[in-house]
Amino acid sequence: MKVKFIIFVFASIWLMLITRVFFLAIQSNNYYSELSQNNTIKVEQIAPVRGEILDIHNNPVAINKLGFRISLAPHLLSKKQKKNFEAEIDLIVKLLPSLDREKIEKNYRKKDSFYNHNFIEVVPFIPYEEMTPVYSILNLRKNIKITAAPKRFYPYKNIAAHMIGYVARANKKDIEENPLVDLIGYTGKTGIEKYYNEYLQGTPGQRKIKVNANNQEIEQLNYVPADENRKLTLSLDMELQQYISKLFDGKVGTYVVMGVDGAILSAGSFPNYDLNIFVNGMSHQMYNELSSSLDHPFTNKLVHGLYPPGSTIKPALGLLYITTDLNERWSVDCKSRLPLGGRIFRCWKHQGHGYTEIVKAIRESCDDYFYKGSLVLGNQKMSTGLKRYNLGAKTGVDLPNEFIGVVPSREWKYNKYKRIWNVGETLNMSIGQGDFLTTPMQIAQMTALMATGKLPKPHFAKFIGEQEIEAEYEEVLTKKESEKLSIIRKAMYQVCNNPHGTATQYLHSKVTLAGKTGTAQVIGIKQDIKKRKLEHELAYYNRSHAWFTTYGPYKNPQYVVMAMVEHGGHGGHAAGSIVSNIYNKLLELGYIKK
Structure with missing residues (x-):
């Protein structure tokens, strides 16, 4: 019995040893082989070359210098x-x-x-x-x-700078958000370069090589090329862009030329800067001068500028008026003064407009009409309707970090300030003042809505690679609003063509236009002032912002042109010539057929 037990023990031990030898010699072969490969085979990532950006005519606007x-x-x-x-x-x-x-x-x-x-x-x-x-x-x-x-280069330097954006050396935050940037070394920081960064940067390639103990390459085992040189074609026309930039020479502000389908043909923000200084690096002195300027050259005013819209919102608000509690026959007797709550709410025209209905109110920008109409509708209906028209929301344009602005309401004020709404704020809101803030891109989108009845999604990209970007629209108008939109269009036509229109005398366009001027105050007018100073008599930074938003041709809307000049005073006076010249150039370049 003892002998059998001893034999069993020896047999068990030998079986365990044989099993262990088998595991080490056979089963672990893959594991140790893999360890061995890691010591002799090296994998290198190949950085992709960033894709180029072209304009609508295939002119390069962002390329790579060798x-x-x-x-x-x-x-x-x-x-x-x-x-x-x-x-x-x-x-x-x-x-x-x-x-x-x-x-x-x-x-x-x-x-x-x-x-x-x-x-x-x-x-x-x-x-x-x-x-x-x-x-x-x-x-x-x-x-x-x-x-x-390769190094990024911008042939047009400062033209469309805020829209195109620039690339620069990546920082820790960039690398944390996108590990590939650590390999490439730089990334899109602003504008289209940032919005389409993931597409433009491509994907890395891979090279597997065998090296010796001194890290010297012995042979290449495998090679996978990088997916690179991805082309991005924009709807921007750089010839038109250069022309309009000269029109804004010395002015501060922004503009956009957009098809009613949302395709942006030209856009700019002023003052601008040479994009190449961010690639090559700039001195501390230059950076301090730019960053401390009161005209904010680093701000893309098209989507990051927040301004009181002034009278530019009157067509949209007028449409709400005549399709809710009022109708197109409702009128007021404007005497230029509306006493309310211990204050006097003035109309811009000192002697008043007299009998005024919706068309005249928009044509001559009668504040009193909109004051009194707002008392009928109330803040809630005004705010809800304007938000439905996409004010106080992102337009969806393909630029990063778009601002949304403010459409003030009772709820908004209480949530922000813990204070109740007062009726005077409703009146201020009705003429685009007070806490009301919009981006110029929102005003252009709203103008397209008035022109066609559809809300387009603005976009700069025309082709991403070979894929064409299709127009996107949103139906936001009610059936009644769509039926009465022609009344608002008639009023906007008269703004630009009737002898009493606020823009007529400032236009020399060969294209028949419809539009709306706006004068957005940047300082309040004291109640004891009976006659305010003229805009040119005010200190520059106290002057109102000048808006002019249009569409044309009137009978067959094709383009929206919006211009806003900071501290420009009256919208028609400051921007009328700019807008006229833009339409004439569109005609010359064949975008509009006469």
Whole structure:
């Protein structure tokens, strides 16, 4: 019995040993093989080349300049390698005297460590023409690595700067949000460059190589090219863009030329700046001058500027009036003064407008009509209706971080200030003043709604690669509003064509227009002032913002043109000539057929 037990024990032990040997020799082979591969096979990611941006006629507006980057081998700061480190930098600076030696050393020391076995980038970009004469010399050095490094370039410099946007070196936040940016080194920061960054940057390629113990390449095992050079074609016309930029020379403000389908043909924000300074870098002095300017050149006023809309909202509000509690025959007797709650609410016309119904109220911009109409409708109906027209909401334009503005209401005021609404605020709201704030893009979208009865989604992209962007519309009008929209269009036509229209005398357009002027006050008028100063008599930054939003041709709406001049005074006076010239240029370029 004891013998059998001993044999059983020995057999069990031998079985366990054989099983263990089998596991180590056979089953673990894949595991240790994989470990072995990690020691000898290296995977390199290949940074994609950023896609180009083109205008509607395939003129490049954002391209890549050909150049090179210089990298040095790691661990050159050790005692044994120190002389090699100095020699390599001496050679680089000798052959390329435009480079800063201290900066090269600083870049190297920042990234060199015992754990880093990759080449260290010390010069991010050298132009092609500068590198070509010395390329063969540097490329033969085993401690120096020369690789292609495209650099973003904007041929039109400051034209459409806020819309196109720029790329710049990526920071920690950029890398956290998009790890690929760490490989590429730069990312879209503003405008279209940022909005379409993921598409434009492409996807990286991959290169699998075998290396020895010294990290030297033995052979290439596999190569997957990067998905790059993705083309983005815009609906912008840079010839038109350059023309309109000259019209705004010396002025502060913004404009947009948009098809009634939402395709943006031209847009600008002023003052602007050369996009290339963000790629190449700027001095602290230049940055401080730009950032401290009272005209805010860094702000894209089209979507980030918040302004009282003034009388530009009267067509939309008028449509609400005549389709809810009022009708097109309802009228007021404007005497230029409306006493209410211990205050006097004035109409802009000192002697008043007399008998006024909806068409005249919009044509001559009678404030008294809208004051009294707002007392009938009340804030709730006004606010709800204007929000339905998409005020106080994003337009959906393909630009980053679009602002939404404010359509004031009882709920909004209480939530923000914990204070109750008063009736005077309803009157201020009816003429686009008080806490009412919109972006110029919203006013342009609302104008398109008045022109066609449909709310288009504005967009700059025409083709993403080969895929065409289709127009998108939203039906927001009620059946009754659609039926009575022709009354509002008639009034907007008279604004630009009737002898009493607020814009007529300032226009010289060859295209028949409909539109609305607006004068948005930036300072309040004291109650004891019986006759206010004229706009040109006020200090510049106290003058009103001048709005003029239009569509044309009147009978067959094709384009919306909106212009807003900061501190420009009266809308027609400040922007009438600009808008007229834009339509004449559209006619000249064949966008509008006469």
